[in-house]
Amino acid sequence: MKKFTLCLKISLVSAFCMFLCAFSDPETLEQYTGYLQKTFVDHYDNAQESSQVKRYELNVTNTGFCRYKRYYNNGKTEYFAFKLAKFKDMDYYGTTVSGKLYIHTKSDDVIVQTYKDRGGDVDSMATQIIIPVKNMEAEDLNLIRNNLERIVKLPPAEIPKTEVKSED
Template structure:
C-alpha cells in the first residue's frame, strides 16, 4: 500500500509539473491584447483633452487591431485605428501624474476619421496615435511596451 501511495504521489507531481511547464511556456496573443486594453483603459485621462470628452472607447482585438474613438460633448467624433502588425514604437511624454502615450507605426498606417466637425468630415492617414494617460508608473509603461512588442512580433510572424 505504501508503494502504491508513493507511486501515486510521483505520478501526480509529475503531471502537475508537466502541466505547469506546458502552459507557462506559451504567451498567447489574447493575453497581450487583454493586458494592453486593460492598461490603456485603466490609466486613460479623460480630462487630458483640449475639448471635453463625453465618452471614449479603446479596443484592442485578437486579430491585431487597435481602435480608439473619442466622442466630444459638442458631438464631434474622432476615430483612430491601426493594425498592430504595423506597430513600430511607443513613446511616453510627461510625468507619472499626467502625460501622452504616442503609439507609432512604420508608415502612414493609422486611419483617422473625424465626424460632426465644423470643418467637415475628414478621413486621413497618420503615423501615430496619441492617448492621454494619468497616474501611470514606469513599471506599467515598461510592461505595456513589452506587450505591444510581443503582440507585434506574434502578428508579424503569423502573417508570413
C-alpha cells in the same frame, strides 16, 4: 565508451528539454491584447480632455487592433485605428501623475476618421496615436512596450486577418 556516455547524456538532456518545451504555454495574441486593454482602460485620463470630450471608447481587440474613438461636446467624432503588428515605437511625455502616450507606427498605418466636423467628414492616415494617461509608472510603460513588441514579433499565422470597419 566515454564518448558514447557523453553523447548519451547530451541526447537525454536535449530530449528532456524538448519534452518540457512541448508542454510550455506560449503567450498568445489574446494575452497581449488583454493586458493592453486593461492597462489602457485603467490608466486612461479623461480629465485631460473632459472640457471638450463628452465620452470615449478605447478598445484593443483580440484580433490585433487598437481602436480609439472620441465624441466631442459639439457633436464631432474622431476615430483612430491601427493594427498592433504595425507598432514601431512609443514615447511618453509627462509625469507619473499625468501625461500623453504616443504610439508610433511603421508608416501611415493609423486610420483617422472625423465625422460632423466643421470642415466636413475627413478620412486620412497618420503615423501615431496619442492617448492621455494618468498614474503611469516606468514599469507600466515598459510592459506596454514589451507587449506591443511581442505582438510585432508574432508569426503572421497567429494574427487573424480582419478588416478595420468604422462603427458609425
